[in-house]
Amino acid sequence: MSDESGGSAFDEGYVIPIAGLVAFAFALMAGLTAQRALSGDPADVAVTVGFGAIAVLALRIRLKAVAARSGGDEGASGE
Structure with a gap:
């Protein structure tokens, strides 16, 4: 369903x-x-690195969303 x-x-x-x-x-x-x-075990490092990588990926997605939103605001105010 969509609006x-x-x-x-x-x-x-x-x-x-x-x-x-x-x-x-x-x-x-x-x-x-x-x-x-x-x-601990060297395999435990993979869990920590994985969590860190997902956190960085989520931050990049957030930054792209902020840039897209601010870019859209500037274009609307210029009209």
Whole structure:
């Protein structure tokens, strides 16, 4: 089901807060698993690195959404 507005999630503003929360959650999980990764089995390092990589990916998505939103605002104000 859709509202048939033709807009994307970037226009609605859902992506920015959700991506920020996902980035924060995965960065927190990476920090919580860092001690176990440093003192435990080398396979535990993969979990910490994976959490960190997902956090960075979510931040990049959030930055792209912010840039798309601010780019759309500047274009609308120029008209």
